Amino acid sequence: MSLNAILSQGRTHWGTSVGSKKRLLEQISVFVADDNSQFNADDLFNELLARERLGSTGIGHGVAIPHCRSQQCTAITGILLKLAEPIDFEAIDDQPVDLVFALIVPAEAHDEHIKVLASLANVFNDDGFRQQLRSAGSDEALYTTAVTRAP
Template sequence: MQLSTILSPERTVCNMPGVSKKRFLTSISEHIAESSSSLSADAIYNALLAREQLGSTGIGNGIAIPHCRVQECTQIIGTLVQLDEGIDFDAIDSQQVDLLFVLIVPAEETDEHLRVLSGLARLFHQETFCQALRDASSSDELYQTAIRFSEQSQS
């Protein structure tokens, strides 16, 4: 999986205020909707919230991969976020979350959805990848770091 196919500099946010899980989901839904003319913030938020109610997407070690299918979505959209401080995300290890990759997928893309989630989980289980993301001091540096690691893991 090449992150560059689903992630853009506009959807990479460094030092985003954390506050709470619900506030994060609201803010990130608005951010994603701003960069996509076919998606509304309400549709994204409602789908992300419904998915979180099924079980937390906090995978441990300060990482969460909130994901959902949205009917109006026409292509897979990724958004990478580094929070300025960790938030409670009901993660499986009860740790605060400070790195998130939000994935919005077209409703009919079941197989691709699972393939991308699997690729993201592999990336985020690399300690050096996560530390490099945490060390980034700008959105551009965060984006470049993610893309570089993604390309390296493909070779």
């Protein structure tokens, strides 16, 4: 899976300020809905929040991959954020999160959902890649780094 296939520059945000996990999920929903009119931000927020209530999607090393399946979604959609300040995300390693890749997949895409999540976890397990994303400095640089340097 290529990040280029599911991410757009319009859904890449460096320096996003949020104070909590809930506010982050809300901001993700707004960013996605602003970039793609097929999404309703309130519905998407509720879908992401419902998934997060099942257990934290913080995978460690300051990374979270919030995700959900959605009836609103017709194609796998990703959004990448580098937070201005790390937030508590109840991650597996108890470390605060500053890199977030949210994933929204069509409701019926069960197998694809699992495959893309596994691929993302593998990509974000690379320390060098995470450091490059953290030092990007702008939306454009974050996007370019993500799509050209993903392991």
